[in-house]
Structure formats: structure tokens, C-alpha cells
Amino acid sequence: MDAETSGAHPARADLRLPKVLAALADPARLSAVRTLGRLGESPCTELLHAANLDIGRSTFSHHQKVLREAGILHVEIRGAQRVLTLRRTDLDACFPGLLDSVLTTADRYVA
Amino acid sequence: MDAETSGAHPARADLRLPKVLAALADPARLSAVRTLGRLGESPCTELLHAANLDIGRSTFSHHQKVLREAGILHVEIRGAQRVLTLRRTDLDACFPGLLDSVLTTADRYVA
DNA sequence: ATCGACTGTCGACGGCGATCGAACAGTACG
């Protein structure tokens, strides 16, 4: 079926810390992840606006891909939209405390 | 005195999450930080060997600078050597749980 | 069924960063 949906999402055992950190290191992606942490789930464009990102949809599409391939995001196709969610359980299993830390860090240390 | 030693080390209030994550995202730097977490403190060359990094001294010097400017390392000059330590208290204050997470993540998720 | 509005993807380009080797500077020890 979806060599698309499954191949693009790395298995839990394939997650790697450097890749996760690199994905989170970009300000736009970090903002998106933190916003998604508050929203729970969101389609791409909606998240793009909710995170106040001043970038085009094409750029955001690229970021979404990077986050997905790092194992941070799960993408579910609903009609014409792709609904994004955080892979909380997988991330917590591999990197205990990391996601919580990234999500709860005060805004003044993120700017 | 040390406009060198103090200016190069950002104040706690100036630490920024994206910069810290970017510094930790590089495999060589990540390995160095994790090794330093076990050693407590170490001079550059000693850490370079302890971390099994297959890179030259000049490259490591660059990484050390990146980690220092991100606020992750503290550098103390002792004679001819520079002794490196993690800025644990500052990092814990700004990004609770982050350093612990990075240091305690299982090796198999770091490779 | 087709038009239009919306969704997200793809190819290309530009710039940053990791790396190296060589030259340099500071320190310790004879």
C-alpha cells in the first residue's frame, strides 16, 4: 500500500538523536513543533499560520518532510489535507524527557 | 582580563534553544558532549581521543568554539591546556531536562 | 464535467557549515 506512508515514517528503532536534534534545530521547525504540541494535531497550512511562520507553503512542506523523516511527525492523509501529529510515545521511548523539554522551554529562550 | 574568556561565554540569559540544538545536532559534537558528561572535565585533545572522534585537531577546535558560543561548554585555561566542562546549571535552568535527556539517551539511538 | 480555489510537492539555486592541511602562538621542560 503506502510505501509512501510507511516508508516515509521511520520505525521507532530507527530513530537517531543527531537527526532529531538537527530537525529541531531550525527555528521554523522548532516553532512548528512547539505549536503542534499545543494544538495536538493540525493540517500543514493551518499549522503554518498558527506558528506565525513567515515562510511560503513550499518551504513549510520541506520542513514537514524533514520532521517526518526524523521521526518527529506523523502524517495522516485526510482527503486533500495532511494532518500532522507529534510521535510522542515513540520519542519518549527513545529520548526520555527530550520532547517535554523542547515543548516546555520558556519562550524567551527560544526567540 | 578576559574579554576573551567571558565574552566568548554567553550569559545564561542569552542562551537560545535553536542554537543549543544546532550545536548538539552534529554527531562529533554530540559525542564529545556525551563523553564529557561522563568525564566531568577534560582538556581538548584528551576529549578528542576519549570520544573516538576521527577528526583533526583544527576541526575539533572549531566544534569546541561552536559548543562554547552556544553556551554548552565552559573553557578554563590551565597552563598550556584548556579544560572543558559542561555548563550544567545554566543549561538546566534554561532548558530543564534537555541535557539529562541528551546524556542519558541509549547509545543505540545515537549511532 | 469542468472551472476555480485550495492543498501540498518538486526542481533549482544560493549560502552556510564541516572538514582538512599548513602556518602560527603560547606554555612547559630540559
Place this chain on the structure above:
DNA sequence: CGTACTGTTCGATCGCCGTCGACAGTCGAT
């Protein structure tokens, strides 16, 4: 002083990453 060691700086190379404009599915309305 001269040798050995520690780490930095510089210039160059090269691959990767963020960005954009043009393109392609999908849905609702007419």
C-alpha cells in the same frame, strides 16, 4: 635557547539545507 606539546587561525573545498516559483492532486459549486 630549543624541543615538544596544546590549541587556534586561515584559506579552500565540498556537500547539505533553507528558500522560492512553478507545478500537480483534490474538493465543491455550478
